[in-house]
Amino acid sequence: MLNYTRALSLLSPFLSETIVVNDNGKSIYLANEIVNQVSKLFKEINFNTPKSALKTYQAEALTNVELTAYRGSTNLSYIPLKFETSDVEIIGKNHQTNNQGKCIFSTNPFLQKEKQKYLIAVFVNFEALLKEATHDNLIINLFANLTPNVLTITIENSNSMFDRSDRSFFQGTSTPSNFQNQSSFGTTNKSSESLKYTNFETMRDALKLKFSSEQLEIISFNAPNLPIDAKQLASLISEIPFDEQKINVVKIYLPYLTSKPKNLYNILVKEITFENNKIELKRMLEAGN
Numbered sequence: 001m002l003n004y005t006r007a008l009s010l011l012s013p014f015l016s017e018t019i020v021v022n023d024n025g026k027s028i029y030l031a032n033e034i035v036n037q038v039s040k041l042f043k044e045i046n047f048n049t050p051k052s053a054l055k056t057y058q059a060e061a062l063t064n065v066e067l068t069a070y071r072g073s074t075n076l077s078y079i080p081l082k083f084e085t086s087d088v089e090i091i092g093k094n095h096q097t098n099n100q101g102k103c104i105f106s107t108n109p110f111l112q113k114e115k116q117k118y119l120i121a122v123f124v125n126f127e128a129l130l131k132e133a134t135h136d137n138l139i140i141n142l143f144a145n146l147t148p149n150v151l152t153i154t155i156e157n158s159n160s161m162f163d164r165s166d167r168s169f170f171q172g173t174s175t176p177s178n179f180q181n182q183s184s185f186g187t188t189n190k191s192s193e194s195l196k197y198t199n200f201e202t203m204r205d206a207l208k209l210k211f212s213s214e215q216l217e218i219i220s221f222n223a224p225n226l227p228i229d230a231k232q233l234a235s236l237i238s239e240i241p242f243d244e245q246k247i248n249v250v251k252i253y254l255p256y257l258t259s260k261p262k263n264l265y266n267i268l269v270k271e272i273t274f275e276n277n278k279i280e281l282k283r284m285l286e287a288g289n
Contacts, residue, residue, distance in 0.1 A: 009134035018275045044071045047151035054155045062107045075101025080125040088118050118155040123148040145241035195221040207239045227256045230267045243277035254288050
């Protein structure tokens with residue numbers, strides 16, 4: 001991943017140009033290919049822990065909780081991590097896996113002793129990982145909306161003496177879902193109500209926490225009943241991480257725009273990074289008018 005990022009950094013001054021390479025007779029847009037490969041590798045980083053569901057007595061501290069970062073069958077060493085939680089204080093600021101792909105962490109006693117359940121979300125600190133290869137903000141920002149796989153660790157708190165010796169757990173693995181929508185038992189099937197939005201701003205803000213496939217599913221579901229104007233469409237695709245998905249969103253919403261100003265291309269193209277995708281956007285808009 002770092003090698004891909006370094007290569008992309010070298011191409012940074014030329015991202016507005018179309019750089020095509022030939023691979024066995026197939027034309028490949030080089031910058032796009034590198035971005036896709038970095039994104040693919042990032043999506044393949046997962047976590048597991050033998051203690052995904054823990055029990056604590058009277059909100060006492062947790063010690064030496066072990067988790068492993070892996071890709072396929074290989075543990076990943078020296079991966080920087082982030083922890084997200086509201087009521088649990090993780091000891092230490094900077095966490096990463098060791099040379100065996102494992103990270104061991106502990107907590108302070110929990111602040112709200114009356115709570116029955118606490119959640120800790122663990123995921124890759126992708127910005128820190130990228131900065132090992134480049135300090136080019138343009139490159140780092142290309143991946144700003146990429147959603148990591150998240151491991152959610154559930155801690156059940158009990159005030160009963162009978163539960164104090166019970167340290168039962170089940171095997172946990174990370175799933176590509178945002179932290180707010182996870183439980184220790186995984187995700188449930190989406191219903192129509194979970195996809196439906198009646199307000200544009202609410203839908204746009206929700207997309208920030210979704211995978212690109214989920215983003216397209218939400219947009220496709222809502223577009224017929226939630227018409228928007230050209231500036232709102234530009235705002236919407238600004239929340240989408242990659243050019244191809246941005247163009248797909250424009251394609252989905254084009255029939256439902258409240259108006260199609262003559263400068264529609266100029267409004268939308270500001271959100272497109274690569275030259276070949278700008279050309280594709282222009283052709284699509286011309287064909288749709």
